[in-house]
Amino acid sequence: MQRVAVTGIGVICALGRTTGEFGRALREGRSGIGPIQSADCSNVRFRNGAEVPAYDHRPYFDDKHADFIDRFAQFAVIAAREATLDAGIEWTPELRENAGIVTGSCVGGQSTEDAGFHNVYKLGLNRVHPLTIPKTMANAGASHISMEFGITGPSYTISTACSSASHAIGQAFWMVRNGMAPLAIAGGSEAPFSFGILKAWEALRVVSPDTCRPFSKDRSGMVLGEGAAMLVLEPLEAAQARGARIHAEIVGFGMSSDASHITQPSADGAARAMRATLCDARITPEAVAYINAHGTGTQANDSSETAAIRAVFGPYAERLAVSSTKSMHGHALGAAGALEAAAAILALRDGFLPPTANFNEPDPQCDLDVVPNVSRNADFEYALSNSFAFGGLNAVLAFRKA
Amino acid sequence: MSEELIQRVRNIIANTQRIPVEKITIDSSFAELGIDSMDGVNILFALENEFNITIPDEAAKQIRNVRQMMEGVERLIAGGAADTAAVTS
Numbered sequence: 001m002q003r004v005a006v007t008g009i010g011v012i013c014a015l016g017r018t019t020g021e022f023g024r025a026l027r028e029g030r031s032g033i034g035p036i037q038s039a040d041c042s043n044v045r046f047r048n049g050a051e052v053p054a055y056d057h058r059p060y061f062d063d064k065h066a067d068f069i070d071r072f073a074q075f076a077v078i079a080a081r082e083a084t085l086d087a088g089i090e091w092t093p094e095l096r097e098n099a100g101i102v103t104g105s106c107v108g109g110q111s112t113e114d115a116g117f118h119n120v121y122k123l124g125l126n127r128v129h130p131l132t133i134p135k136t137m138a139n140a141g142a143s144h145i146s147m148e149f150g151i152t153g154p155s156y157t158i159s160t161a162c163s164s165a166s167h168a169i170g171q172a173f174w175m176v177r178n179g180m181a182p183l184a185i186a187g188g189s190e191a192p193f194s195f196g197i198l199k200a201w202e203a204l205r206v207v208s209p210d211t212c213r214p215f216s217k218d219r220s221g222m223v224l225g226e227g228a229a230m231l232v233l234e235p236l237e238a239a240q241a242r243g244a245r246i247h248a249e250i251v252g253f254g255m256s257s258d259a260s261h262i263t264q265p266s267a268d269g270a271a272r273a274m275r276a277t278l279c280d281a282r283i284t285p286e287a288v289a290y291i292n293a294h295g296t297g298t299q300a301n302d303s304s305e306t307a308a309i310r311a312v313f314g315p316y317a318e319r320l321a322v323s324s325t326k327s328m329h330g331h332a333l334g335a336a337g338a339l340e341a342a343a344a345i346l347a348l349r350d351g352f353l354p355p356t357a358n359f360n361e362p363d364p365q366c367d368l369d370v371v372p373n374v375s376r377n378a379d380f381e382y383a384l385s386n387s388f389a390f391g392g393l394n395a396v397l398a399f400r401k402a
Numbered sequence: 403m404s405e406e407l408i409q410r411v412r413n414i415i416a417n418t419q420r421i422p423v424e425k426i427t428i429d430s431s432f433a434e435l436g437i438d439s440m441d442g443v444n445i446l447f448a449l450e451n452e453f454n455i456t457i458p459d460e461a462a463k464q465i466r467n468v469r470q471m472m473e474g475v476e477r478l479i480a481g482g483a484a485d486t487a488a489v490t491s
Contacts, residue, residue, distance in 0.1 A: 045458075045459065203443070203447055204443060205443050205446070205459050205462055209459065221459075261438070261440070262440065263439070263440045264438065264439060264440070300439070
């Protein structure tokens with residue numbers, strides 16, 4: 001087994017269009033949540049989301065290229081470009097042939113699908129655009145990344161709702177660790193702002209009417225987000241040999257299934273995923289200093305996640321820092337785990353604890369150090385990133401300071 | 403509360419929850435009927451369609467039993483009728 005380094009990071013989300021902008025916003029505790037612009041919310045009970053501000057494809061794709069790529073897959077390619085550039089990869093024919101891509105997406109090209117179905121259901125037209133299927137498919141992100149860089153190795157997409165990107169990064173990590181691929185691009189992307197999807201989330205009654213306040217007693221639900229984050233993973237020795245900058249090491253991945261309820265979280269399932277990750281990383285709970293929580297801001301998740309963390313970490317939970325950066329970049333569903341992995345890596349690399357923004361009032365059900373509102377300087381060795389999906393499919397990643 | 407309203411709400415709960423309507427009384431708790439949070443959201447959706455009302459999230463969070471559900475529906479219907487009366491008068 002090889003040790004695995006993160007040598008490239010790419011991010012586009014409500015907090016910025018580069019990893020640098022993303023990291024600065026996390027440090028400042030600045031929330032990217034605001035009125036939704038890219039979909040009509042006049043008949044939706046909530047108004048706010050975490051969108052990429054004033055996104056337009058033109059700086060990134062010419063019109064002809066953009067016609068073939070839904071917004072969610074555009075985000076995937078934009079993040080992959082930054083990550084590969086950041087990694088300073090020297091593409092050789094052999095590397096292109098064997099490198100892999102694993103992406104996560106929950107809902108795929110929703111705005112494309114929504115527009116196509118609107119034509120036949122609402123407008124009574126007889127045709128849906130022929131690109132509806134290739135733009136909507138959840139694997140379009142991975143496919144367009146492969147074409148962008150000419151990568152022909154093992155590439156696929158994982159769709160496990162809010163855990164998609166963490167499962168994707170975990171699978172890519174294991175592929176590189178086991179020598180199946182000399183390099184992998186892994187992460188997730190999402191662009192869920194379509195009228196139909198917003199109405200569906202409204203019906204579920206879990207979206208906040210104002211903002212996302214994870215772990216705060218007055219929390220009122222999640223806020224949807226969009227964007228992408230991609231990581232470049234390589235064997236640590238090879239990365240060191242070529243003089244690459246190592247942002248962090250990825251050291252553990254664990255999964256579990258709740259097998260209990262299609263929407264209600266289970267503290268037991270979450271705890272088993274965290275334990276599996278510590279076991280995979282061969283570290284003790286006491287080694288971990290920071291957890292980037294799933295922290296959706298719903299009543300159910302945040303108390304259940306707190307119970308899970310207490311079950312795994314015992315008395316040591318008092319000394320952990322646990323924050324939810326969803327308070328700033330929103331809940332980007334299939335991209336969430338990648339944005340949060342990027343946040344955990346930047347926290348390790350740059351020596352700070354990202355805050356839980358919008359925090360008002362401690363909740364006895366969430367009695368952890370949630371780094372309320374203000375980031376802190378902190379030099380630490382290990383961080384976890386939690387993702388717990390609807391459907392009870394959990395994925396947790398562990399990172400180590402380089 | 404009218405008998406008709408009680409029957410319609412009982413029927414909605416029975417149909418959504420797929421349990422015999424006889425099991426549902428005005429004093430049943432959701433726990434007794436095996437109604438969890440997702441079931442509750444499903445029932446609210448069916449009630450909104452049945453009575454052509456919109457149940458706000460905040461009100462929905464307070465509902466724990468059949469009586470509260472019926473009272474909430476009654477209030478919303480009355481509110482809607484008042485709105486309609488105001489518009490037409």
